Every structure is written in structure tokens, then in C-alpha cells.
Amino acid sequence: MSHDDLLSLGAWVLSRRLARRELSAETLVRACLARIAEREPELQAFVVVDAEGALAQARALDAGALRGLLHGLPLGVKDLFDTAELPTAYGSPIYAGHRPAADAAAVALCREAGAVVLGKTVTTEFATFHPGPTRNPHHPEHTPGGSSSGSAAAVAAAMVPLALGTQTAASVIRPAAFCGVVGYKPSFGRVSRAGVKSLSETLDTVGGFGHGVRDAALLGAVLTGDLRLLQWQDAAAPRIGLCPTPEWPQADADTQATWAQAVAALAPLAAEWVDAALPAGFATLVPLHKAIMAHEAARALAHERLRHREQLSPALRSLLDDGLAVSGQVQAANQAAAAPLRQQMDALFARHDVLLAPSTLGTAPAGLQATGDPLFCRAWTLLGLPCVHLPFSRGANGLPVGLQLVGRHGDDHRLLAWAEWAMQRLVR
Amino acid sequence: MSHDDLLSLGAWVLSRRLARRELSAETLVRACLARIAEREPELQAFVVVDAEGALAQARALDAGALRGLLHGLPLGVKDLFDTAELPTAYGSPIYAGHRPAADAAAVALCREAGAVVLGKTVTTEFATFHPGPTRNPHHPEHTPGGSSSGSAAAVAAAMVPLALGTQTAASVIRPAAFCGVVGYKPSFGRVSRAGVKSLSETLDTVGGFGHGVRDAALLGAVLTGDLRLLQWQDAAAPRIGLCPTPEWPQADADTQATWAQAVAALAPLAAEWVDAALPAGFATLVPLHKAIMAHEAARALAHERLRHREQLSPALRSLLDDGLAVSGQVQAANQAAAAPLRQQMDALFARHDVLLAPSTLGTAPAGLQATGDPLFCRAWTLLGLPCVHLPFSRGANGLPVGLQLVGRHGDDHRLLAWAEWAMQRLVR
Numbered sequence: 062m063s064h065d066d067l068l069s070l071g072a073w074v075l076s077r078r079l080a081r082r083e084l085s086a087e088t089l090v091r092a093c094l095a096r097i098a099e100r101e102p103e104l105q106a107f108v109v110v111d112a113e114g115a116l117a118q119a120r121a122l123d124a125g126a127l128r129g130l131l132h133g134l135p136l137g138v139k140d141l142f143d144t145a146e147l148p149t150a151y152g153s154p155i156y157a158g159h160r161p162a163a164d165a166a167a168v169a170l171c172r173e174a175g176a177v178v179l180g181k182t183v184t185t186e187f188a189t190f191h192p193g194p195t196r197n198p199h200h201p202e203h204t205p206g207g208s209s210s211g212s213a214a215a216v217a218a219a220m221v222p223l224a225l226g227t228q229t230a231a232s233v234i235r236p237a238a239f240c241g242v243v244g245y246k247p248s249f250g251r252v253s254r255a256g257v258k259s260l261s262e263t264l265d266t267v268g269g270f271g272h273g274v275r276d277a278a279l280l281g282a283v284l285t286g287d288l289r290l291l292q293w294q295d296a297a298a299p300r301i302g303l304c305p306t307p308e309w310p311q312a313d314a315d316t317q318a319t320w321a322q323a324v325a326a327l328a329p330l331a332a333e334w335v336d337a338a339l340p341a342g343f344a345t346l347v348p349l350h351k352a353i354m355a356h357e358a359a360r361a362l363a364h365e366r367l368r369h370r371e372q373l374s375p376a377l378r379s380l381l382d383d384g385l386a387v388s389g390q391v392q393a394a395n396q397a398a399a400a401p402l403r404q405q406m407d408a409l410f411a412r413h414d415v416l417l418a419p420s421t422l423g424t425a426p427a428g429l430q431a432t433g434d435p436l437f438c439r440a441w442t443l444l445g446l447p448c449v450h451l452p453f454s455r456g457a458n459g460l461p462v463g464l465q466l467v468g469r470h471g472d473d474h475r476l477l478a479w480a481e482w483a484m485q486r487l488v489r
Numbered sequence: 490m491s492h493d494d495l496l497s498l499g500a501w502v503l504s505r506r507l508a509r510r511e512l513s514a515e516t517l518v519r520a521c522l523a524r525i526a527e528r529e530p531e532l533q534a535f536v537v538v539d540a541e542g543a544l545a546q547a548r549a550l551d552a553g554a555l556r557g558l559l560h561g562l563p564l565g566v567k568d569l570f571d572t573a574e575l576p577t578a579y580g581s582p583i584y585a586g587h588r589p590a591a592d593a594a595a596v597a598l599c600r601e602a603g604a605v606v607l608g609k610t611v612t613t614e615f616a617t618f619h620p621g622p623t624r625n626p627h628h629p630e631h632t633p634g635g636s637s638s639g640s641a642a643a644v645a646a647a648m649v650p651l652a653l654g655t656q657t658a659a660s661v662i663r664p665a666a667f668c669g670v671v672g673y674k675p676s677f678g679r680v681s682r683a684g685v686k687s688l689s690e691t692l693d694t695v696g697g698f699g700h701g702v703r704d705a706a707l708l709g710a711v712l713t714g715d716l717r718l719l720q721w722q723d724a725a726a727p728r729i730g731l732c733p734t735p736e737w738p739q740a741d742a743d744t745q746a747t748w749a750q751a752v753a754a755l756a757p758l759a760a761e762w763v764d765a766a767l768p769a770g771f772a773t774l775v776p777l778h779k780a781i782m783a784h785e786a787a788r789a790l791a792h793e794r795l796r797h798r799e800q801l802s803p804a805l806r807s808l809l810d811d812g813l814a815v816s817g818q819v820q821a822a823n824q825a826a827a828a829p830l831r832q833q834m835d836a837l838f839a840r841h842d843v844l845l846a847p848s849t850l851g852t853a854p855a856g857l858q859a860t861g862d863p864l865f866c867r868a869w870t871l872l873g874l875p876c877v878h879l880p881f882s883r884g885a886n887g888l889p890v891g892l893q894l895v896g897r898h899g900d901d902h903r904l905l906a907w908a909e910w911a912m913q914r915l916v917r
Contacts, residue, residue, distance in 0.1 A: 145792070162587050166687070169791035250824070251817075255687035255789040259594070263678050286788065287817030360714065361683040363597035364573070389679075389715030393899050396678070404832065471821050 064092040065219075071272035072134055072222035072279050079133035086119035086133030090177055093135045093221055100218045103201055105194040106211040107220075108140045109147055110180035118177045128175030130283050130291075135179040137215040137224030141188050141208075142168050143256035144181065151258040152184040152193060152208075155369045165256030167225055167267050167284055174283045179221055182211025185432060187362060188232055188260050191374035192432050198240060199460050203425040206236030207432030209270070213240040216270040223280045224270045227254075228442055229261045229354060231421075231435030233268040234465055237450040239425035239433060241461025242270050243484075245277040245477070248470045249445030252284045261357040263396070264350070264442055274449065274481040281473065289474035296478035298330055302337030302413030304467070307344040308436050313423035315456035316464075322454055323417065323464055326487050337416055340405035342398070346440035349395050353443065356392045359384025399443055403470075406444055410469035415479045418467055420450050424460035441465075447473045449480040453487035492520040493647075499700035500562055500650035500707050507561035514547035514561030518605055521563045521649055528646045531629055533622040534639040535648075536568045537575055538608035546605045556603030558711050558719075563607040565643045565652030569616050569636075570596050571684035572609065579686045580612040580621060580636075583797045593684025595653055595695050595712055602711045607649055610639025613860060615790060616660055616688050619802035620860050626668060627888050631853040634664030635860030637698070641668040644698040651708045652698045655682075656870055657689045657782060659849075659863030661696040662893055665878040667853035667861060669889025670698050671912075673705040673905070676898045677873030680712045689785040691824070692778070692870055702877065702909040709901065717902035724906035726758055730765030730841030732895070735772040736864050741851035743884035744892075750882055751845065751892055754915050765844055768833035770826070774868035777823050781871065784820045787812025827871055831898075834872055838897035843907045848893040852884035869893075875901045877908040881915035 067075075067089065078084035094112050101107060115135065122133050143149050143161035150156040163169075168178065183193035185208040195210040197203040198218040205214040209226030213236030216224050226233045228246045237244025246268040254265055267284060271277035275293055282290040305312070305320070312320075328334040359366065359381045365373060366381050373381070387395075409416075419437045426433055441448050447470070452463040466483060468476025495503075495517065506512035522540050529535060543563065550561050571577050571589035578584040591597075596606065611621035616636040623638040625631040626646040633642040637654030641664030644652050654661045656674045665672025674696040682693055695712060699705035703721055710718040733740070733748070740748075756762040787794065787809045793801060794809050801809070815823075837844075847865045854861055869876050875898070880891040894911060896904030 145796075156590065159590050162584065162589075163792040163796075166789050166791045169795055170788060173791060173795055250691050251821070253687065253690050253785065253788040253791075255690075256792070259681065259683035262681050262683075282817075285817040285821075286784070287821055289818055356714070357681065360598060360681040361594050363594045363601060363681075364591040364684070367597055367601055368573075368591075389710075389713040390717055393679070393713075393715055393901075397899055471825055473821075 064095050067092050068096055068219035072276035075222055076130065076134060076279060080127060086122045086177060087116060089133060090115050090119040090135055090179065093179060097220045100220060104196050104198055104214050104218055106182055106214040108150065108181040108183055111147055111178065114146060115177050115179045122175060130174045130279055131171055132175030134176050134223055135221045136171055136176040137180060137182045137212050137221040138168055138178055139184050139209050139212050139226050140181040141184045141227055141258045142225060144168055144178065147181050149181065152186045153372065155365055155372045163256060166253035170283055182215055182224055184208050185210060186374050186377055187258060188227055188229055189380060190376040192429060196429065197425050203427050203460060204239060204429055204432050206239035206425060208232040209236050210432065212270050213237055213242055213244065216242045216272065222272065223276060226268050226270060227257060228266050228268055229264045230350065230442060231438030234420050234438045234448055234450045235433055235435060237270060237452065238420040238463055239461065241452040242272060243274050243277045243452060244268065244270050244450040245281050246448045247281060247285060247473055248447045259361040261354045261361060263357065264354055274477060274484050278477045281477065285473065287474060290477055292474060293478045293481040296482045298332040299414035299479040299482065300333035301327065301331045302335060302409065302416045304337045304339065304416040304418040306418055306437065306440065308347065311422055311436060312419050315423040315462050316419050316421065319454040319462050319464055323487065327483060330486055337409060337413055340402055342402055343440065345398065346402060346443050347436065349399050350439035350443040352387050353392065353395050355380055355384035356387035403444055407470060415476060416467040418465050420463055420465040424456035424458060424462045441467050446470055447476050449476060451480060451484055451487060453484060492523050495520050496524055496647035500704035503650055504558065504562060504707060508555060514550045514605060515544060517561060518543050518547040518563055518607065521607060525648045528648060532624050532626055532642050532646055534610055534642040536578065536609040536611055539575055539606065542574060543605050543607045550603055558602045558707055559599055560603030562604050562651055563649045564599055564604040565608060565610045565640050565649040566596055566606055567612050567637050567640045567654050568609040569612045569655055569686050570653060572596055572606065575609050577609065580614045581800065583793055583800045591684060594681035598711055610643055610652055612636050613638060614802050614805055615686060616655055616657055617808060618804040620857060624857065625853050631855050631888060632667060632857055632860050634667035634853060636660040637664050638860065640698050641665055641670060641672065644670045644700065650700065651704060654696050654698060655685060656694050656696055657692045658778065658870055659866030662848050662866045662876055662878045663861055663863060665698060665880065666848040666891055667889065669880040670700060671702050671705045671880060672696065672698050672878040673709050674876045675709060675713060675901055676875045687789040689782045689789060691785065692782055702905060702912050706905045709905065713901065715902060718905055720902060721906045721909040724910045726760045727842035727907040727910065728761035729755065729759045730763060730837065730844045732765045732767065732844040732846040734846055734865065734868065736775065739850055739864060740847050743851040743890050744847050744849065747882040747890050747892060751915065755911060758914055765837060765841055768830055770830055771868065773826065774830060774871050775864065777827050778867035778871040780815050781820065781823050783808055783812035784815035831872055835898060843904060844895040846893050846895055848878050848891055852886060852888035852890045869895050874898055875904050877904060879908060879912055879915060881912060
């Protein structure tokens with residue numbers, strides 16, 4: 062089997078072959094390294110590739126007992142996660158050459174499950190706006206999205222089968238959409254953020270990327286410790302609630318065409334296909350998210366703001382200044398305004414199994430100076446709901462586009478099963 | 490004024506004098522250092538005292554403009570918080586000599602407000618059970634409580650007017666009770682945990698210690714950015730809901746006597762004094778807390794569990810093994826069981842302004858091998874509610890004991906105002 066054929070299989074199928082010892086971890090790592098040698102000079106998805114370390118890890122795995130669900134699978138780690146063996150700069154010159162004392166919990170859990178940490182992937186500056194050098198694998202003049210830019214691009218280019226990311230506004234779903242891979246943001250609170258550089262206390266969420274839903278689910282099962290995430294087979298047709306959201310007029314023609322495509326493919330097959338009756342205050346979630354994120358960022362990055370202001374990008378300085386203008390009293394009021402919406406949305410899931418919503422305004426914008434608009438993800442992140450991006454379509458310019466499914470808090474396993482159900486019917 | 494008189498004033502009064510330049514930061518730091526020289530050899534509240542650094546900070550503050558609410562106030566920092574200038578070992582030999590790259594957000598915010606970081610205070614191992622060397626300032630053969638052992642002892646001995654702590658089970662309220670100071674645990678989610686060693690994703694809460702309620706409120710205002718926490722004057726008499734909790738039979742004679750004392754002092758003055766009608770499932774909160782904390786600890790400390798198991802205490806290894814036995818599926822069910830109790834408890838605050846509850850089984854137990862039972866704090870921590878320990882009484886053995894007030898989520902400012910109201914009537 063050629064390298065290309067091997068790398069096209071996705072993490073789930075690869076994990077089966079690795080577990081049966083039909084495929085060695087070393088062979089797979091070498092295939093990834095070969096792909097990286099081809100694509101990385103253009104894409105710049107990685108901050109560092111640890112070829113020697115990965116080969117050593119792979120050989121140790123091949124020589125030993127099966128470790129766990131990720132046995133032998135190469136993993137890209139967003140450079141927002143601490144790694145004891147690799148430098149960790151959080152996308153900022155302040156931390157150039159920084160070497161943490163420990164692996165982030167998510168990294169350690171993946172290692173425990175047998176993953177091979179292949180390298181650190183590019184993040185925007187502290188997971189905010191200022192982009193890194195990564196290019197979109199589908200068109201080098203377009204952004205890969207952010208902030209998990211390198212992880213999404215690396216999976217899209219099959220340089221790694223799986224990669225870790227985080228989402229505070231749209232940082233998993235948006236790069237997944239722009240790069241055409243599955244992105245999975247778990248329910249808030251389910252995955253340890255220990256050792257992940259904090260941006261926003263009540264929003265930051267660890268997630269990941271894979272080629273298909275089952276691949277992302279495999280990573281999700283390790284991150285959450287919930288093996289029900291692997292039960293994605295044979296889900297019954299879901300009751301789908303339609304959530305174009307109040308911001309729908311900002312969706313461009315590509316996203317509108319993608320929505321029409323979903324209607325044609327899924328409406329006849331879903332158990333129900335009805336507009337979701339969003340609570341009255343739903344449209345306030347976007348401005349609430351902005352204010353809450355700014356307030357929390359100005360506090361989480363207090364050390365950098367006070368000691369290294371000159372090394373922050375103008376965009377980040379501006380975000381932190383905005384955050385300082387949001388007092389703790391206003392923050393308390395904003396959180397109090399969001400809380401009942403979480404309860405009302407939870408009640409909505411009595412009528413719908415999953416919600417269908419746009420992921421992005423359209424395909425990846427041209428240019429590498431920005432990573433795209435997080436608009437369609439802010440509300441779901443603030444609500445803390447699990448989300449899966451479904452990469453099933455192409456825009457008029459040929460770049461990837463898709464939609465996201467949103468699940469009930471804590472129902473990640475059902476969400477992933479219905480995401481697999483949907484993808485099987487959207488991509489034929 | 491003698492050192493002793495000065496140090497007895499508490500942070501709030503000291504902050505007024507510092508702000509009016511009637512007292513210099515250097516004078517106050519020198520008073521604290523003198524007290525530390527007297528008491529620290531016995532108490533061992535500090536991991537490190539940075540005398541030279543603190544004096545340099547104080548002189549810079551005295552020479553410059555007023556910085557903020559904590560201008561010139563010496564601060565003890567639990568050694569669970571990262572500090573860029575001081576070693577940070579999280580109470581574990583694994584991190585002996587570790588020097589973080591940045592200050593934790595809470596530390597940076599206190600510095601921004603003008604606090605002088607005087608040193609790092611003893612924490613139990615990763616804020617769990619295994620104690621440090623700290624002794625109770627009221628009796629050297631008794632535990633100061635944990636995990637924020639050094640911070641509570643340092644404030645109780647007036648070695649610093651304020652200190653930072655964290656609570657995952659009882660780690661602010663219990664040492665405050667055993668050492669006879671005010672401990673304040675804010676509403677979950679309101680204070681950034683950036684740079685605080687993670688133990689439990691959904692439980693860890695940054696809080697602090699002061700001599701009186703207004704002192705702790707001053708620190709709380711900086712941590713939350715909510716200036717309403719300073720409006721503790723002239724609160725109207727509250728409607729007090731009585732919550733001895735289902736575990737009340739485990740309270741000893743001292744705690745029972747303290748409760749009777751509160752009845753005598755407060756019942757005639759409260760706007761209402763009635764039993765709180767706790768939701769049916771309230772008694773499940775203690776076992777839920779234990780299981781959730783264990784699951785999350787086994788994941789947050791995954792790196793230490795995998796790489797440094799031999800350097801973990803037997804008690805912590807046991808906790809992590811318990812946590813590994815709680816699957817992600819069980820964790821999801823436990824979180825789903827806790828969520829409606831949070832809503833039902835929130836509704837309870839329509840009828841009560843604050844809840845009165847025990848803090849500890851009794852006074853500090855004899856011995857330094859354990860830090861006491863967290864029983865009476867587990868439910869409130871799992872509910873995420875703000876808590877204030879009121880140190881108003883003494884047990885039969887002369888050691889401090891008191892009760893806690895619990896507020897509605899997000900109503901920290903009201904809770905602190907009623908805590909001040911209660912203390913003025915309990916201590917005459």
C-alpha cells in the first residue's frame with residue numbers, strides 16, 4: 062500500500078490495523094513524515110516536527126504491549142498545549158523557546174492511550190486573532206482558519222491522522238470548515254484543560270480534528286474517557302432542529318447552497334426536520350460571548366499584559382483593552398444573562414435530537430492576515446454545547462464548506478453518532 | 490504604633506492608611522518580616538519568603554503612584570499558583586525547584602492592584618491530602634487544615650494581611666475555620682485559574698483569606714474585578730435559611746455549640762430565620778463530589794501519574810486509582826445528576842438571602858498527619874456557590890471554630906455584605 066493510500070484511511074481504520082499489528086507504528090510515522098516532507102514547506106502547519114522522537118516512540122510501541130485506543134497513531138498537538146519534550150510558545154514571541162515542566166493533561170492522556178506525538182502545530186497568538194504562517198491545504202493563498210490553524214491543516218493534508226485543538230470562539234469548528242475536515246468540540250467541562258494556556262475561563266474547550274466523524278470520535282473517547290463515543294454505528298434517524306440562527310443573513314451564497322444540499326439529502330431521511338424554536342434572547346448570545354471572552358482574556362493574560370505588552374500584537378492589545386473595560390459587575394450580569402439561555406436551550410433538546418447550524422460565513426477567505434469570522438460559533442461556545450463540523454461540500458471556488466451539528470450538553474456520544482449518520486448521507 | 494498593633498488592623502484598614510500615605514509599604518513589609526522571624530520557625534507556613542524582593546517592591550510602590558486596591562499590602566501566595574520570580578513546587582517533590590515562566594493570573598492581578606508578593610505558602614501535595622509541615626498558629630500540635638494550609642496559618646498569625654488559596658473540596662473554608670480567619674470561596678467560574686495547578690476541572694476555585702470579612706472582600710474585589718464586593722457596609726438584615734445539611738449528625742459538640750451561639754445572636758435580628766427546604770437529592774452531593782473530583786484528578790494529573798508515580802504519596806496514588814475507576818460515562822451521569830440540583834438550589838434563594846451551614850466537624854484535630862475532614866464543604870463546592878467562613882467562636886479546647894454562609898451563584902457581593910452583618914453581631 063502506498064503512503065498516500067495508507068494516509069487516506071483515517072485514524073479509525075488505521076487504529077484497527079495497528080491494534081491487529083497488521084500495520085506498525087513505525088511504518089505509519091514514516092508515512093506521515095514523508096507526507097510532511099512533501100507538504101510542510103508550503104503549508105507550514107507545524108511549529109516543530111519531532112521526527113526522531115516520534116520514531117523512537119513508534120518503535121517502543123511496536124515492541125511493547127498494546128497501549129490503548131490510539132496505539133501507534135501519530136498526533137499533532139496545537140502549540141497551546143504544554144509538552145515536556147517539545148518547546149511550547151503559545152503562538153507568541155514572549156514564549157519563544159519555552160519548555161514546560163509537564164505535558165498538558167490532554168497530551169498525557171493521548172500518550173497513555175498510545176498516541177505518538179509527532180509535533181506541535183501552529184496556533185494563532187494565544188489562540189486569538191493574530192495568525193501564524195499556516196496556509197490552507199486546498200489553496201495556499203487562503204487562510205486555514207484559526208486559532209487551531211496548524212492542527213486542521215495538518216489533518217486535512219493527511220500529515221497526521223489526528224490533532225488536538227481548542228475552541229474559545231470558533232477555533233475548532235472554523236478551521237475544520239475551512240480545511241475540510243471533521244472538527245469536534247466536546248461539551249464544556251468534560252475535558253481537562255490542565256496545561257493548556259488559558260484564554261477564557263468559562264469558554265476555552267479542548268477538542269480535536271480527524272478525517273471523518275469516527276476518527277474525531279476516537280480522539281474524543283480518549284479525551285473524555287467516555288467509550289460511548291465509539292458507538293457511532295447504526296444510529297436511528299434523528300429529529301433534526303434547524304438553526305440557521307439570527308445571524309443567517311450574513312451567510313454567503315456558498316453556505317446557503319450547502320444548506321440547500323443538506324435539505325435535499327437529509328430532510329427526507331430525518332425522523333423530523335423542523336425549525337427549532339430558539340429562545341427569545343438567543344440573538345444576545347453573540348454580543349454576550351464577545352464581552353465575556355474579552356473580560357476573561359484580559360484577566361487570564363494579566364501577566365503578559367503587564368510584563369510583555371510590547372510583544373503583544375495590536376489586535377490582542379485591543380482585545381485586552383476591550384476586556385479591561387468590561388468590569389466584574391458587568392461580567393456577572395452577562396453570565397447571569399447567559400445562564401437561563403443555557404437552561405432554555407437544554408429544554409429545546411426534548412424536541413430535537415440535534416440542531417443543524419452553519420459553521421462559517423462561507424469558504425476560507427483569501428489572504429493570510431486574518432483567520433475568518435467566528436460569528437456562527439460564538440453562541441454555541443457560550444452555551445457550552447458539543448459541536449461537530451460536517452465537511453461535505455465545496456464552494457463555487459472549489460474550497461471546502463459544510464455545516465455543524467450541535468448536541469445537548471453531555472450528549473456527545475449521541476451527537477457523534479448522528480454526525481456519522483448525517484455524513485454517510487451527505488457524502489456519497 | 491508597634492508592629493503587633495499595626496498587624497492587628499487587617500487589610501482593609503491598612504489599605505486606607507497606605508492609600509493616604511500615612512503608612513509606607515516598606516514599614517508594613519518590615520513589620521510582616523519581623524512577625525515572620527518570630528513565628529515562622531515554629532509555624533512553617535511558608536515555602537519561601539522573599540524578603541529582599543518584597544522590600545524592593547515596597548520601596549518602588551512607596552516611590553510611585555498609587556497602584557490600586559491592594560497598594561502596598563503584603564500577600565501570601567499558595568504554592569499552587571505559578572510565580573515567575575519564585576519557585577513553585579505545588580507541594581510535590583516532582584516540582585522541587587521548578588520556576589514557571591509566568592505569574593498565575595490571580596497573582597498578576599494582585600500585583601497590578603499594588604500587592605507585594607511576600608512569599609509562597611505551604612500547600613498539601615497538589616492541593617490533595619498529603620500535608621505539608623505547617624502547624625496551627627493556635628496550637629502547634631494541631632493541623633492548620635488544608636490544602637491552603639500555609640495561607641490560612643500565615644494570615645491567622647498576622648504574618649501577612651492577605652493570602653491566596655484554592656478550594657476543590659474544602660481547601661479554603663476548612664483551613665480558615667481551623668486557623669480562625671475569614672476564608673472566601675467565590676462563585677465558580679468568576680476568577681481566572683490561569684497558572685494555577687489544576688486538580689479538578691469543574692471544582693477548583695481560587696479564593697482567599699483575610700482577618701475579617703472586609704479584608705477578604707478587598708482581595709475578592711481584585712480577583713473578580715467586581716467593586717460591589719466592597720459595598721459590605723449597612724446591609725439590611727438578611728433572610729437566613731438554615732442548612733445544617735444531611736451530614737449534621739457528624740458535627741461534634743463544639744460545632745453544635747457554635748450553631749447554638751449563632752441562633753442566640755442572629756435569630757432575633759435576621760429578617761427571617763427558617764429551615765431551608767433542601768431539594769430531595771441534596772444528600773447525594775457528597776458522594777457525587779467525591780466521584781467527580783477523583784475522575785477529574787486522575788485526568789488533570791495524568792502527566793504526574795504516568796511519569797512520576799513513585800514520587801506521589803500513597804494517599805494521592807489511591808485517589809488517582811479511584812479516579813481511573815470512574816469512567817467518562819459515569820462522570821457524565823454524575824454531572825447530569827448534579828446539574829438539576831444546581832438549578833433547584835438556585836431557586837431556593839428566592840426564599841433565603843443566604844444559607845447558614847457548618848464549616849467543619851469541629852475544631853482542628855490533633856496531629857499533623859492529616860488536614861481534617863472536608864465533609865461539610867463538598868456539596869457547596871460541587872454546587873459552585875460562594876461561601877464565607879465566619880470565625881466567631883472557640884471550641885472547648887480553646888481552638889477556633891465557626892460556621893459558613895453560602896450565597897446564590899453570582900451574588901458574591903451580597904454574600905459578603907451579609908457575612909459582615911453577621912460577624913458584627915456574632916463578635917461583640
